[in-house]
Amino acid sequence: MSILVVGSVALDSVETPFGKRERVLGGSATYFSTSASFFTDVNLVAVVGEDFPEEHTKFLSSRNIDLNGLSRVPGETFHWKGRYGYDLNEAQTLETHLNVFETFRPVIPAAYADAEYLILANIDPELQMEVLNQVKNPKVVACDTMNFWISSKPEALKEVIRKVDFLIINEGEARQLSGESNLIRAARSIIAMGVKNLIVKRGEYGVLMFNGHSLFAAPAYPLEEVFDPTGAGDTFAGGFMGYLANTGNLTDEGVRQAVIFGSVMASFNVEAFSLDRLKSLTYPEIEARYRTFKQMTHFEGVNEL
Numbered sequence: 345m346s347i348l349v350v351g352s353v354a355l356d357s358v359e360t361p362f363g364k365r366e367r368v369l370g371g372s373a374t375y376f377s378t379s380a381s382f383f384t385d386v387n388l389v390a391v392v393g394e395d396f397p398e399e400h401t402k403f404l405s406s407r408n409i410d411l412n413g414l415s416r417v418p419g420e421t422f423h424w425k426g427r428y429g430y431d432l433n434e435a436q437t438l439e440t441h442l443n444v445f446e447t448f449r450p451v452i453p454a455a456y457a458d459a460e461y462l463i464l465a466n467i468d469p470e471l472q473m474e475v476l477n478q479v480k481n482p483k484v485v486a487c488d489t490m491n492f493w494i495s496s497k498p499e500a501l502k503e504v505i506r507k508v509d510f511l512i513i514n515e516g517e518a519r520q521l522s523g524e525s526n527l528i529r530a531a532r533s534i535i536a537m538g539v540k541n542l543i544v545k546r547g548e549y550g551v552l553m554f555n556g557h558s559l560f561a562a563p564a565y566p567l568e569e570v571f572d573p574t575g576a577g578d579t580f581a582g583g584f585m586g587y588l589a590n591t592g593n594l595t596d597e598g599v600r601q602a603v604i605f606g607s608v609m610a611s612f613n614v615e616a617f618s619l620d621r622l623k624s625l626t627y628p629e630i631e632a633r634y635r636t637f638k639q640m641t642h643f644e645g646v647n648e649l
């Protein structure tokens with residue numbers, strides 16, 4: 345089953361302790377689509393400006409990402425500039441230039457309106473709501489956001505998250521959204537806002553998933569070399585939703601497997617700048633890392649336990 349993704353396609357300028365890149369391919373929808381494309385077909389709705397290099401559109405098309413919903417309009421592409429210190433878990437936003445996003449109104453092509461799997465990647469929550477209103481009867485909707493929108497449009501965001509099946513945010517965002525510093529309390533408070541399932545990404549510490557009656561904790565894949573965490577969250581969400589759309593298995597077991605596939609994809613993405621590692625990645629490498637993940641987290645019970 346294909347996935348519909350609406351989010352940002354960007355040119356990013358990123359600085360980490362290991363190097364610096366100017367105006368490289370980025371954006372929430374870009375990372376999401378590329379990651380999900382390893383599992384299923386992806387339909388992308390976003391906007392870019394006239395400055396968006398042709399090589400990037402060619403790359404996305406080469407991944408079987410349908411670009412009929414990608415509009416190119418006069419103006420400059422969304423540009424994000426960020427920096428990471430040695431604590432690679434937290435990005436510091438230096439500049440956000442919405443550019444063509446300022447006037448963007450997502451129009452879902454008629455052929456996508458029946459989408460069963462929908463991801464509202466990180467964009468203005470008012471636009472996320474417009475998308476929700478255009479998709480007829482989605483089976484699974486996931487949503488991401490960031491501190492920028494939690495502080496600038498909290499009410500619009502709360503309206504959106506009540507309507508989705510999975511809210512996928514990082515731990516800083518969970519604390520900011522709930523006003524609680526303890527993560528378990530933060531999760532309880534977000535579930536009380538009407539969120540069905542909450543997935544909290546904790547960078548190198550892994551992922552916690554809450555749904556009001558159970559908790560699933562997965563570590564991150566231990567890596568010796570992390571170059572650029574940009575897009576890790578979106579790459580996680582792409583693997584997670586891609587696997588769900590591929591299998592259609594929405595049982596607790598299926599959703600837990602999807603969390604691990606998401607974690608595997610994110611672990612590859614941070615190994616190089618921009619989408620460089622996803623570009624060279626192969627499906628057998630994904631499966632091999634999934635198997636290692638399973639061995640790494642398995643332990644036997646003791647007596648009756």
Ligand code: AMP
Binds near residue numbers: 352371440466490574
């Ligand atoms: P992540 O590291 O997964 O949280 O996502 C990083 C991506 O989010 C970058 O490639 C940015 O282009 C994109 N991004 C940053 N700020 C925003 C924003 N305010 N709205 C939409 N996308 C953004």
